[in-house]
Amino acid sequence: MPDPAIPTPSKPRLLRALAGEVLDRPPVWLMRQAGRYLPEYRALRSRAKDFIAFCLNPEMAAEATLQPMRRFPLDAAIVFADILLVPLALGQKVWFEEGEGPKLGPLPAQAELEVSLDAVLGLLAPVGETLADVREALEPDRALIGFAGAPWTVATYMIEGGSSRDRARARGLAYQDPARLDALIEVLVEATARYLTLQAASGADVLKLFDSWSDNLPEDLFERLVTRPHGRIVARLREAGVSAPVIGFPKGAGALLEAYAAGAGVDAVALDVQAPAALGQRLQKRLPIQGALDPLLLRAGGAAMDQAVDRMIGQWNGGPYIFNLGHGVVLDTPVENVERLVARVTGWGG
Ligand code: CP3
Numbered sequence: 001m002p003d004p005a006i007p008t009p010s011k012p013r014l015l016r017a018l019a020g021e022v023l024d025r026p027p028v029w030l031m032r033q034a035g036r037y038l039p040e041y042r043a044l045r046s047r048a049k050d051f052i053a054f055c056l057n058p059e060m061a062a063e064a065t066l067q068p069m070r071r072f073p074l075d076a077a078i079v080f081a082d083i084l085l086v087p088l089a090l091g092q093k094v095w096f097e098e099g100e101g102p103k104l105g106p107l108p109a110q111a112e113l114e115v116s117l118d119a120v121l122g123l124l125a126p127v128g129e130t131l132a133d134v135r136e137a138l139e140p141d142r143a144l145i146g147f148a149g150a151p152w153t154v155a156t157y158m159i160e161g162g163s164s165r166d167r168a169r170a171r172g173l174a175y176q177d178p179a180r181l182d183a184l185i186e187v188l189v190e191a192t193a194r195y196l197t198l199q200a201a202s203g204a205d206v207l208k209l210f211d212s213w214s215d216n217l218p219e220d221l222f223e224r225l226v227t228r229p230h231g232r233i234v235a236r237l238r239e240a241g242v243s244a245p246v247i248g249f250p251k252g253a254g255a256l257l258e259a260y261a262a263g264a265g266v267d268a269v270a271l272d273v274q275a276p277a278a279l280g281q282r283l284q285k286r287l288p289i290q291g292a293l294d295p296l297l298l299r300a301g302g303a304a305m306d307q308a309v310d311r312m313i314g315q316w317n318g319g320p321y322i323f324n325l326g327h328g329v330v331l332d333t334p335v336e337n338v339e340r341l342v343a344r345v346t347g348w349g350g
Contacts, residue, residue, distance in 0.1 A: 011141075013141070014027040014029070015245070018206065018245040022318065026323040028322075029324060033078065033329060034078070036331050038071070050095065051082070052085070052095065058126050061130040066134060066137060066138070068338075069142065072342040073343075074342060076143040085127065086120070086149060086154055088123065089191065090108065091108050091113065102162050107158050113184070117194075120191045121195070121198055125198070127195075127198070127199065132203050144205050146196060146206070146208070146244075148208075149211075151185045151188035151192060155188060159173060171216070189229050189236070193240070200244045204244060209233065211226055212251045214253045215252025215254065223259070227260050230250075234265035235265060247267065248260065248269055249272075251272045254274065267288070268288040268289065268290060270324065271326065275326070277316070281316070281319065284319030291312075293309065293323075298330075299337065305341065306340075309345060313345070
């Protein structure tokens with residue numbers, strides 16, 4: 001029997017919220033909390049040969065992961081990596097051009113992708129090392145998040161060859177060659193499940209699936225390309241014995257969010273900036289939610305940001321809730337604003 005007089009190491013606040021607890025104040029972390037808005041990140045980044053080499057260098061990636069943890073009293077770290085490491089591990093060329101975002105070479109043939117599945121864990125092993133190093137350095141009451149891009153979003157980059165305004169080629173493929181797209185999604189389900197299993201085994205306490213391009217899909221395609229693949233990944237993780245909670249982020253899902261929450265098998269849903277208060281509250285009856293301050297309001301800061309923080313905590317902290325943005329911190333965000341935001345959330349009610 002544990003002696004109640006001896007305090008047990010406190011369970012990370014993020015894990016408590018993910019277990020469905022309603023807390024005095026929500027845990028807080030921020031998508032893209034590591035990155036170019038931090039001067040120390042820019043200094044570190046300038047020492048790397050290129051962005052991919054940076055992500056695959058455990059020492060540098062661990063340092064980038066920890067930088068925001070030293071500055072702010074955040075409740076969780078997210079491993080420094082990128083969703084496009086999976087296409088790279090599957091044998092597609094990936095590089096980042098300064099100021100232009102990611103570029104990808106031609107999509108490998110399906111048979112080649114399937115053969116490459118066996119090499120995925122070898123190439124992504126450095127991310128496991130980063131996680132292990134960060135977990136060791138991080139205080140036990142702060143959670144460590146691992147992540148991957150969800151199959152559909154990663155497939156859009158693989159098909160389009162980079163970022164694109166409306167992903168018309170990728171969405172068109174769903175009609176023009178459904179078998180080809182489904183086979184690609186299938187490879188990505190498998191690669192992603194293996195990668196996330198590696199991350200959990202390396203020290204990730206929580207896993208997150210980023211489906212950044214879930215918008216603009218008709219209901220049937222959304223079910224086929226977003227909800228079902230997320231469900232298959234979660235099922236594969238559980239089969240592999242991974243118990244870490246999974247946060248799903250179907251960005252832009254809009255009216256399909258509740259169907260997603262009911263069908264994707266995830267343990268929590270991350271909301272984007274447009275999610276209505278009442279929708280969040282309905283979702284909280286089923287599972288914890290995360291979100292969803294506008295990153296542009298974080299960049300703007302001031303009283304308007306403070307008011308939005310108060311409103312969001314007021315509307316959602318009656319259920320299991322994780323404070324975050326609705327998308328990543330933008331490049332030219334003043335560091336003082338992040339400091340002010342995190343202080344406001346962590347000081348809530350105090
Ligand atoms: O702090 C964190 O959130 C962890 C690290 C992280 C990065 N990318 C680092 C990164 C995470 C979680 C991602 C996810 C990611 N990457 C997504 C999903 C989330 C989202 O934003 O929708 C996507 C779509 C990508 C693909 C990607 N990577 C793009 C489109 C770009 C270029 C955009 C840009 O800001 O330049 C990247 C590069 C990237 N990934 C950077 C960082 C810090 C900037 C590159 C640099 O520092 O040179």
